[in-house]
Amino acid sequence: MDWTKEQILGLAPDHFTLRAGLGVATPQKWIALHHAQATCWGLFPISRQKTVETAVFLPNFAYTCSCNSRKAPCRHVLGLLLLWQQAPQKFTNLPLPAALTVWVKQEQHLRQPTTAANGRFPKSHPSPQKMNQLLAGLNELELWLLDMVRHGLASLPERPKTYWGTMANRLVDAQANDLAQTVRQLANIPSSQPDWPETLLQQIGRLYLIIQGFQRFAQLPPPVQADLQTAVGWLPQTTNKANIISDNWLVLGRQQEIVGKQTRHITWLWGQNSQMIAQLIDLPAVGTLEGSALATNSLWQGSLRLLPGSWPLGAVRHGRLQTSAAPVQPIGYQTIRAASQTHNEALAANPWLTQFPMLLHNTQPSQTETGWQLLDATGTSLPLPPKYAYGWHLAAIAGNRPSLSLFGVWNGRFYHPLSVNIQQTWQDIHIWRGVK
Structure with a gap:
């Protein structure tokens, strides 16, 4: 195993799990540490x-744990990986227990190409029952939005949390988890900044456009239908072989989102031959703590199946990804203006796009009265998230000149850096101790 400690810690979903993982990465705290069949496991x-x-299947770093944590990977998986990386001699060879033997066999066959749409993802055409359920929820959302605008925005800062939460829960019932998350985020906009009404109206307009799109769903071309399904949190599938991309992939960064009762794992990959960034989406089954860990800066060879859409970004695995040693050199944007131009093109193709990947070269952070921003060599800027905790870290690395290469996600309002290139190595930013 040639992963570094930093790569393993980068798998942690938050600082609490990271610290807890470090806390259990001591052999004396485990009852048993063993390995067999390319798997390390422990009690x-x-x-x-x-x-x-807890077990990790090393060929593709799939993991499973019997604890009841909702966070994946949990502290036990992180601790086990850290121990395997630092002290593999502490693991004795012992046959796998029966349950883990079954799990390993399933993992070996789970990601074969014939099972790329292995039941965890909705089909390309949602069932009439599911669509009717969604439309009923969208009709209520439309009335709610119209009522909000009719009564004016001035009173929104005084609205109780239940005003937003009730509507969000209704959208969860309608299986529109991403829209429910958007509604909950709307509650944070009133009075958050001087121009908050403009920001809120932009989000209301996006929601209303989604509602109008689903009301005309049958008349829309397939790529737009796929965009709409993605916008509400469904992952449309395709059997088009042209959408299968085989490549050597470099992991640029990772995200994790709690959507309804599921945890959505997002891994951003750069393909050396395709010269593209793919958003690999993993949705572990509800109620299970299983997944496959792709650490930032790790290299993989294999195929992804792009999800359909007007500006395809999302992808799922097509067969298993194998570790690779082939060098991958990602190409990014030299200026923020060039990245913004591509984002505008993507938004024109898919107006519901909420996350756009940007690999930016020649940048540096700058602190202003309103918060941190990212500058390029031309002086063009992008705002970083409010109360950004890693500005001073990045400023120290940049050395007061536009020298940083960053990978992150632009949501139309803020640029969220996920990793930074230090000495030809992409490193997770979220594992640093933040400075307010």
């Missing part, structure tokens, strides 16, 4: 009577 005590069973 960790959580009480005097109960233990959890």
